[in-house]
Amino acid sequence: MTKRQNWAWAVAAVAFVALIGAAGFRATPGALIEPLRAEFGWSTATVGFAVSVNLLLYGLTAPFAAALMERFGVRRVVACALTVVAIGSGLTVFMTTSWQLVLLWGVLVGLGTGSMALAFVATITGRWFVKHRGLVTGVLTAGGATGQLVFLPIMASMAETSGWRSAALLVSAAALATVPLVLLFLREYPVDLGATPYGGDAIVPRPTVTSGAARRAVTALTTAARTGPFWFLAGGFAICGATTNGLVGTHFIPAAHDHGMPTTTAAGLLALVGVFDIVGTIFSGWLTDRVDSRILLAAYYALRGASLLLLPQLFHASVHPSMLVFIVFYGLDWVATVPPTVALCREVFGLSAPVVFGWVFASHQIGAAIAATAAGLVRDSFGNYAPAWYVAGFLSIGAAVLSMRVRRSPALAGGAEQAPGDLTPQGARG
Template identity: 50%
Template sequence: MPNDTASQRGPAPVLFHRAWAIAVIACLTIVAAAAFAAMPGILIDPLHTEYQWSRGSIGIAASVNMIVYGLIAPFAAALMDRFGIRRVALVAMLVIVVGAGLTTVMTDVWQLTLYWGLLIGAGTGSLSMTFAATVAGNWFVERRGLVIGALTGSSAFGQLVFLPALAWIVDNQGWRPAIVTLALTAGTMMVLIALILRDHPADLGQRPYGATEFVERPKADQGAARRTLRVLHSSVRSRRFWLLAGAFAVCGATTNGIMWTHFVPAAQDQGMSVTVAASLVSMIGVFALVGTVLSGWLTDRFDPRLLLVGYYGGRALLLAALPALLGPDAGVVIVSWVVMFGLLDVATVPPTILLCRRAFGADGAIVFGWVNAVHQVGAGAMAVFGGFTRDVTGGYGPVWMLAAALCGVAAVAVFSFARADESAVDGPTARTTPSGEPEKV
């Protein structure tokens, strides 16, 4: 009796490729998850006022959130290979809803660290850039760089959509209704994920977008966690890994760590209202989306290493200038600064993902997950440093200067990667063997 499988029938003819619907749902999922990253900056003052918790201790909770976000990402990528994108996304959203609900009834700062730091960090980390890389890798052959740019840019766009409204709710209704709003949004996304998101084109008898041949769904990896750790063991012995990870840690420190966590309170210190300051951060999100999509387009056409040098160098100059520009009013100068910073904010992601793919082959998404984990460690360290610096010195001046210097170091590191590994980056793809050695495929 002949087997009647989707792969044997071949791809079904379609007028509209399902990959674009999947990309839209993935984008909305990332938007909903990313909205939680916008909250610490507008929670610091209300929590400090209500509970008398120090800004440093609140910063620790934000730091735990960022670090867990980063550490869970590579395991989430492997779990998506094992159990499928849709199942992992549903569980992640459920964890987010539970964490948000518990945060509204907390009474001690350790609970903020547990609920917001651990639970929401784990949920949002599972729906981060590795989620974007996995969706794009499964569903797209053509336009992959563009899709990665759009999906990673949607993280900043999530803050654009929610941050001004959340700031208004916090200002007028309190911080708890703002968190409930986010929890309801996450619950709504669970329904859309269940109805529309699918793991692989082969599940629907289709080819990936742009593929000339039908692609079988890869066999499930039975040892997801083991493979993730094996990839880490193999990649950390590569100088390329540490150059990319170190530079990406600086990216995290100068975006999530300082801009998303401390820009609003820093602007308030200068006399700016919380709603105006939050609107400026959301404007960064607008132009981050534009910049990331543009970066994805550029990554398909130009050397991604040289793009990174330009991005980090430009960010260094902007951060060094910020203390002289930040004041009580949102004038033309600070708005221009916001536009330029937004264009560079998440632009580092598409070239970094592509370099991971080129350097580490089939394990590239998981390697990028570990690189992203280091990104979040950098973000967490800067979130804590910023909070304690504000407590001790009464201002954020030293934080901006350190951030600018770190971006300069990152630009040099990426330039070193470009000069030292020119022949290695575009070699054959590879997957790690059980012994941890790269295996050519």
């Protein structure tokens, strides 16, 4: 293995740090719902709507960001995205009305974090790795969980001791601090260094991008949308987003607070989800290199559904052992779905997988956005979150069924890849 080929690990390390820097805001909403309600008198649904706008744009930006990375380069897009996150989070300290919350939390931070979404992970692993793709996908995906782990307890503690504005400024500073690292060390393609992808046998030339970023993203969607596998993957991932970022990530802390649990304790539990998420996602990546991805997805979704159906009975004013069991289990499962989903996109859509996965991820965030607002409305209407947990549990079981219906590409057996610029799904070829 040459030193130049080992650059793949350096690029992956910088991407991991960048994902942590962007993850600060992902930990913010759940920890700040109660402080914002207390200061401004906003309802849970109002704050939940701002989070929904953020989640929606976070997802819809992803496929265009993947295409922009192909057109203008990963380094430029990621540096700009981190700067936008810093600006959006920093300006929240001046807001006084709910529309400003929607503009800053929802629009600006949504666009910035969307450009740092999982399509970025698919781009890095697709360009730089042949061997250990699944494992590296798991490690990079865990970067978001690590950010949650690092920031969430700090966010909750600062919100209680120094006020929520200091927490927002910390997120802004973390995102800005990551920009120089990205500009200095992130590289675009192995061929730029005269190297092969890690585990590859030959230098891969840069693909020729023949259309604009927006056109390529839309073309990828219209082509993929004509196939069944795309809709099964998108439907399952929409439920994934609804049951993680939209519901648990946004509403677990206020739900626990409804049962008398202190906010900092609930934030600590959610951070613990992040600890086990790292383990679960990396292990899922390792399994993805060895096990049928459809089976993995079905198992993850079915087990998640069972755990959510039990969750309403686990909330208490203090932390009981049963809740700790849920936290450990849910953490292992949190984004374990990402490596097999990326793998299935690659198997079906070849070199177009990063852009197509961007659209699949958009469905993830649409589901998350709907859940964030819907759960807030449930809380305001019924006085508790129980109906939301039950619906999420049954939806997860449905996602398991959708996952098993994804047909793997016949080209997979021959190890075929698509030519650059060819957006025809491998499984759809005649």
